[in-house]
Amino acid sequence: MLCNYIYFFPERHEELNLGNLKRFPFKELQVATNNFSSKYLIGKGGFGNVYKGYLSDGTLVAVKRLKDGNASGGEIQFQTEVEMISLAVHRNLLRLYGLCMTNSERLLVYPYMSNGSVATRLKGKPLAKPALDWGTRKRIAIGAARGLLYLHEQCDPKIIHRDVKAANILLDDYCEAVVGDFGLAKLLDHQDSHVTTAVRGTVGHIAPEYLSTGQSSEKTDVFGFGILLLELISGLRALEFGKSSNQKGAMLDWVKKIHQEKKLELIVDKDLKTNYDRIELEEMVQVALLCTQYLPSHRPKMSEVVRMLEGDGLAEKWEASQRAEATRSRGNNDFSSSERYSDLTDDSSLLVQAMELSGPR
Structure with a gap:
């Protein structure tokens, strides 16, 4: 009843x-x-x-x-x-x-979600299920983005998830994305941000400003979503990245470097082989990099993220971002998200605060 x-x-x-x-x-x-x-x-x-x-x-x-x-x-x-x-x-x-x-x-x-979570499909996970094909990965990205868009822009009052990660993106019978675990969410109550004395989230996904100041906003989730996109593309877990002998620094550093070198094929999950769309790969990496910019104000809203993943407005947003980056570089005011993020995640005292506090279902 x-x-x-x-x-x-x-x-x-x-x-x-x-x-x-x-x-x-x-x-x-x-x-x-x-x-x-x-x-x-x-x-x-x-x-x-x-x-x-x-x-x-x-x-x-x-x-x-x-x-x-x-x-x-x-x-x-x-x-x-x-x-x-x-x-x-x-x-x-x-x-x-x-x-x-x-x-x-x-x-x-x-x-019960029969297909587990995105985390169960990433490398390094015990008893991992078969790799997802490219089309399914893109569909998961769009579905998760729509779920976060609803939390941020269609709930009243709006909701911040605060722990967007692969383990919290569940997969139903049809491998459609279902955003789970709202245990760390905070109601914004029509305020612009929320400040907490205890950082709650998962290392590798936490936005720089949240990790360093405890200040969260919708843009905190946007950053976590950007890292999730990189996990979907690479098949690697951000939390585990850097632990093998041929990987150094944070996943974000690695992707930015490879993107600048125009060697995106190195990012793609080896299990996909060549079964992916090169143009869609470039677009998804661009969306991920826009989402993980160092300053929250530079990151897109989730409504913009959904539109970009659906093929609307990405080129303009990316070009504007690159122009702004070039201007900041000329003005010697270059905010390097990968360097700053690595600096923060190298601080062991911050990592102790931000230990993984929620897990997969």
């Missing part, structure tokens, strides 16, 4: 409107996951584990069980996810199916 639920948290004097969601008894989810068996475990994150589950009617679901469900941090995480997901309804966003709350447990129930 689907009902409207309103929960009160006396210690905070807050009201949480959970909307049109199904409430599950804890026992039902316990049975569904075989008492949260390790055999049913499909993902781990900083705030909890995710299990595959079978409901009594045979429905396959993903159950996120928060760590320390009655602790302050876990409860805040729970409230945030419920509020965010109940507000955001779009074909490219993960739908929240239901929830469970007890004195000691907080659980969220989602539809």
